[in-house]
Amino acid sequence: MYTPAHGAASARGALQERDTAEFAALRLLVGSLAHDFNNLLTTIAGHASLIEAEADPGSEVQESARAVVQAAERASRLVRELRHLVRPTPSEPRRVDLHEVISEVVDLIRPLTHNRVSIHLDLRAPAAIVKADPEQMHQMLLNLLLNARDSMPDGGLLTVETAAEEPTGRLSITVRDTGCGIAPEDLSRIFEPFFTTRRAQGGTGLGLAIVARIVKKHGGTISVESTPGRGSAFRVSLPAPEQTQSSSA
Numbered sequence: 099m100y101t102p103a104h105g106a107a108s109a110r111g112a113l114q115e116r117d118t119a120e121f122a123a124l125r126l127l128v129g130s131l132a133h134d135f136n137n138l139l140t141t142i143a144g145h146a147s148l149i150e151a152e153a154d155p156g157s158e159v160q161e162s163a164r165a166v167v168q169a170a171e172r173a174s175r176l177v178r179e180l181r182h183l184v185r186p187t188p189s190e191p192r193r194v195d196l197h198e199v200i201s202e203v204v205d206l207i208r209p210l211t212h213n214r215v216s217i218h219l220d221l222r223a224p225a226a227i228v229k230a231d232p233e234q235m236h237q238m239l240l241n242l243l244l245n246a247r248d249s250m251p252d253g254g255l256l257t258v259e260t261a262a263e264e265p266t267g268r269l270s271i272t273v274r275d276t277g278c279g280i281a282p283e284d285l286s287r288i289f290e291p292f293f294t295t296r297r298a299q300g301g302t303g304l305g306l307a308i309v310a311r312i313v314k315k316h317g318g319t320i321s322v323e324s325t326p327g328r329g330s331a332f333r334v335s336l337p338a339p340e341q342t343q344s345s346s347a
């Protein structure tokens with residue numbers, strides 16, 4: 099099992115500083131790219147809608163135009179997610195039902211798996227209430243589920259489990275996949291910003307760095323177990339609401 103806190107202590111301070119500067123630069127870049135992208139997508143969707151409306155009903159042209167509109171809308175949603183991913187994080191923690199967030203994120207992921215991945219929910223925690231920023235919980239789960247999906251290009255099983263930890267009352271959330279797994283030599287690097295083995299597929303290597311930051315900010319811990327060729331399990335443990343210290347970190 100690997101937890102990011104096990105990293106080399108001497109390197110940690112330097113890494114955190116670089117982290118902040120890199121995030122700040124990236125936030126600017128993504129913010130301006132997202133803005134331009136949205137404008138382009140609005141143009142694409144707008145013109146395709148016009149073609150759809152003008153085309154002969156039921157014709158191939160109309161079908162194609164509709165497909166373009168739908169793809170542009172999906173791209174627009176992805177850009178929105180991307181923006182959320184790197185936005186600054188002024189947070190107003192409140193009571194959040196993580197079971198609700200999990201089902202929202204699963205609904206979002208399902209159409210992105212092209213029916214190749216079965217999704218199984220095992221929500222055993224009697225109550226999955228945490229004191230947290232709901233947006234950030236969404237972002238954390240979305241990144242873990244996207245990674246699980248990405249690890250199974252030929253399909254597999256994605257499981258999301260919750261449980262109340264005994265005797266602490268903390269809440270654990272485990273995202274499990276039957277995908278490619280993580281090479282032992284990569285395990286200590288996956289939480290670093292910009293570490294990715296998926297650059298050719300458009301990976302930025304920021305997903306897990308953001309997840310780790312969110313978990314830490316909420317007084318939680320994250321650990322991972324993985325067997326190459328068999329799959330991985332990412333487990334997040336969060337304090338119950340009454341254990342949460344208010345923190346602006």
Ligand SMILES: Nc1ncnc2c1ncn2[C@@H]1O[C@H](COP(=O)(O)OP(=O)(O)OP(=O)(O)O)[C@@H](O)[C@H]1O
Nearest residue numbers: 245246249279288294295296301302303304305306
């Ligand atoms: N569920 C998983 N199964 C196998 N490898 C994983 C999994 N989750 C993360 N990894 C490994 O950790 C690396 C870093 O993950 P991270 O989410 O930070 O970036 P990414 O997924 O590569 O890019 P992005 O999140 O920007 O799409 C991945 O490139 C991959 O090698």
Ligand SMILES: [Mg+2]
Nearest residue numbers: 241245305306
């Ligand atoms: Mg990722």
